[in-house]
């Protein structure tokens with residue numbers, strides 16, 4: 001992960017770098033730092049923790065330098081302290097570097113350099129980059145870059161300054177994203193387009209093993225063999241969405257409340273003659289539509305969206321769906337046949353494991369359909385077709401609107417394919433389609449009164465462990481509910497298929513153990529109810545998430561959701577569960593939008 005930014009131009013660099021870092025903080029917030037180049041000297045300012053700490057420090061500085069680089073860190077090698085914060089500078093102070101990625105052979109290179117007399121100040125893998133650049137440097141910067149970067153294994157997006165080139169930023173990339181923006185007399189390098197300053201009119205993406213020499217408004221790009229590359233620059237189309245809480249206390253709450261609108265947005269233009277039709281996949285060939293198997297891969301919440309989508313696709317399209325965690329899929333050599341659809345789900349479109357899964361699928365001749373929120377991201381660019389989830393920029397690290405639009409996109413996909421495969425009657429498609437169109441109102445109904453969930457937070461916020469159980473579609477929602485709560489409240493949560501509890505986990509149920517039972521799936525309600533009874537008879541305390549007016553027992557606490565088909569239950573059940581997590585984390589005083597140890601976009605494996 002980590003976010004990197006660099007600026008060279010005619011303005012004072014510090015505020016531009018800080019603004020860029022603000023937009024990139026979603027990529028990590030363990031520490032932050034900037035380096036400025038002025039009068040052939042670096043001035044490096046670093047700070048542990050969130051960006052606000054660095055901002056305080058920079059306010060005391062009055063540098064007018066107009067060239068600099070910045071970094072916001074998600075620690076991989078070395079604890080999140082100031083010494084390990086980027087930028088890292090070579091011992092001879094010739095190079096200073098910011099890096100996103102992992103240099104996998106850093107320890108070997110470090111040993112070699114130590115033998116040659118180099119000494120290292122930090123525990124990071126990154127520090128080998130400035131030191132190796134310095135080792136190879138003979139005045140020829142291009143060949144120095146070529147020699148240094150060809151030695152590294154692993155992934156890197158790097159921006160660096162060299163004392164001998166007062167107005168220039170150098171950049172290199174392998175696997176981690178890096179874009180370069182150009183304006184009049186100024187240039188910016190960044191991990192994401194959202195960090196480009198407003199005067200930048202166009203940008204290009206650096207590809208694997210390319211180098212860039214970036215000057216004010218002038219950019220030269222080279223291949224690893226140092227051949228100049230004529231890159232296409234794209235106009236920046238839209239101004240980044242406002243980074244504003246709009247009166248909500250946290251971005252997470254704001255984003256929870258945006259969900260009905262975002263789903264409406266996604267539905268727009270996709271309903272025709274009472275059925276679903278997705279233009280983005282209008283040209284899918286019959287061979288792909290009639291495939292005998294579909295794979296879905298993703299990480300974190302995207303994986304949970306896949307779990308929810310699997311039930312809909314299998315039921316409506318009559319095709320087996322294999323769901324996999326991207327970091328597992330990429331290393332297990334799955335026997336994916338040519339032209340088999342592989343759906344890769346990713347909010348950011350940059351998750352390293354999901355990108356690798358996509359590339360593996362591609363290499364096997366699969367047909368990749370990306371379900372992606374960020375247009376222009378790696379997964380969006382490398383998929384054969386993309387279904388855009390249109391959730392807009394998500395700021396809170398714990399995804400809400402990103403997840404829910406992924407689930408909705410999968411439901412829409414299922415209905416689109418079912419219609420062509422003719423696996424269910426037309427009337428059934430119409431009924432399901434109509435139901436999907438009512439989902440935004442049902443979510444609004446849940447959001448219209450949050451008091452029940454807020455009161456429950458009072459009872460649960462001081463628990464150490466909470467279990468989530470559910471069957472079938474309820475289990476998909478339970479998995480996401482459990483992740484949501486653990487990531488923002490730090491309570492130890494785990495989710496189990498309700499029927500699986502008795503095969504071991506029930507040993508952990510004791511007097512007062514909190515168990516959240518998701519049981520809105522009508523078909524399996526009685527089965528889940530038996531599992532609830534098993535928990536209760538061992539002293540467990542049940543909180544049910546159930547359909548409206550479904551009387552389970554006066555004895556159990558419950559949260560009600562509006563009625564819907566069993567297939568679509570996760571998209572409604574997750575709403576009160578997002579709020580449950582939010583209010584518990586708030587009650588505990590946690591940093592809701594930026595939970596510890598996490599990052600929004602995980603670009604390392």
Ligand code: G6P
Pocket residue numbers: 299300301302345346347348349350351354397398399598599600601602
């Ligand atoms: C991180 C985020 C999760 C997200 C996962 C996958 O772990 O904290 O919220 O679900 O990455 O991200 P993606 O961008 O691929 O959906």
